[in-house]
Amino acid sequence: MIPRIHLAHLPTPLLRLRALDERFGVELWIKRDDVTGGAEAGNKLRKLEFLLARAIAERADVVLTCGGIQSNHARATALAAARVGMRSVLFLRMQDPREPLPLTGNVMLDRLVGAEIRRISVDEWRERDLLMQNAAVALEQRGARPFVIPEGGSNGLGSLGYVEAMREVREQIDLGLAGTPKPFDFVVHACGSGGTAAGVALGASKHQVAPKTIAMAVCDDVAYFQKRIDRIIEEARGIDRTLGAAPYVVDDAAKGPAYAVASEEQKAFIVDVARSSGLLFDPVYTGKALFGLALAIKRGTVPLGSRVLFLHTGGLPGLLADGEAFRTLI
Numbered sequence: 001m002i003p004r005i006h007l008a009h010l011p012t013p014l015l016r017l018r019a020l021d022e023r024f025g026v027e028l029w030i031k032r033d034d035v036t037g038g039a040e041a042g043n044k045l046r047k048l049e050f051l052l053a054r055a056i057a058e059r060a061d062v063v064l065t066c067g068g069i070q071s072n073h074a075r076a077t078a079l080a081a082a083r084v085g086m087r088s089v090l091f092l093r094m095q096d097p098r099e100p101l102p103l104t105g106n107v108m109l110d111r112l113v114g115a116e117i118r119r120i121s122v123d124e125w126r127e128r129d130l131l132m133q134n135a136a137v138a139l140e141q142r143g144a145r146p147f148v149i150p151e152g153g154s155n156g157l158g159s160l161g162y163v164e165a166m167r168e169v170r171e172q173i174d175l176g177l178a179g180t181p182k183p184f185d186f187v188v189h190a191c192g193s194g195g196t197a198a199g200v201a202l203g204a205s206k207h208q209v210a211p212k213t214i215a216m217a218v219c220d221d222v223a224y225f226q227k228r229i230d231r232i233i234e235e236a237r238g239i240d241r242t243l244g245a246a247p248y249v250v251d252d253a254a255k256g257p258a259y260a261v262a263s264e265e266q267k268a269f270i271v272d273v274a275r276s277s278g279l280l281f282d283p284v285y286t287g288k289a290l291f292g293l294a295l296a297i298k299r300g301t302v303p304l305g306s307r308v309l310f311l312h313t314g315g316l317p318g319l320l321a322d323g324e325a326f327r328t329l330i
């Protein structure tokens, strides 16, 4: 047994709305991983169930991780670490690290639970793994027991959270909670550091949830993510030998202008979907991924009438910190 602690409120609901079916022209099921918890919710919590279990087994007392300034992963890590009695050190990327911290959205929550934040530049970000490793060594020399979690919690161990999520979906299918007791045709989700994509691909195959998974890139490109996802899949197989093939596709048609920047069309789409469904998608991850699904349906990559499972991976705190970007639309 691979150690796992209980952090997320599971199983998360599966939701199907007539308005979304009509809008997209497919049978669209939303897996509500945006409600894996309260403020700590989102996809990262599933990975942290495995990552923090390992940290506890190693008797760590401080976790180090990194991300963009409004990182959902850093926030989930800070909150979960506080819950298990550990300190956290977050390396957050800023255009200008001399600027004061914006005390909004995820950053507000990080500070609220006492996370130590180290602002790093875009240049320093390239050396993030080394930076965290060096900081861990320095903490050790001062008598602490550090545990480093990579960007997004995306390594083989963290990805097991999404293998388990696919087991959960399989149980929901078997219980009749996903309409007809048939697998889905596609699982679609946002991809930012590759751990979710690796776990979903491995789990969808192992538990026969869908023959194909689509990782919607929110930055970088197809080649970058294929390399990362393949490496995480190999790592996961090293931990769990029962994991087999993992057919997945990376789609970067909806990555938008830049990481954490959505196009005007994408923002208008997010507003429109919110008004017709009551569901909130964020401009960094889930809004782009759902927009990507609409494009894939238009292209025919995802045929009309398909049975689609869309993973809602969270991101609400980042949305709440980004109101100005929506000023002309709302």
Ligand SMILES: *Cc1c(COP(=O)(O)O)cnc(C)c1O
Pocket: 042, 043, 044, 072, 073, 152, 154, 190, 191, 192, 193, 194, 195, 196, 197, 285, 286, 313, 314, 315
């Ligand atoms: C981190 C994140 C993702 C992407 O997951 P990865 O495993 O990092 O690829 C998607 N959606 C939200 C809301 C996230 O915070």
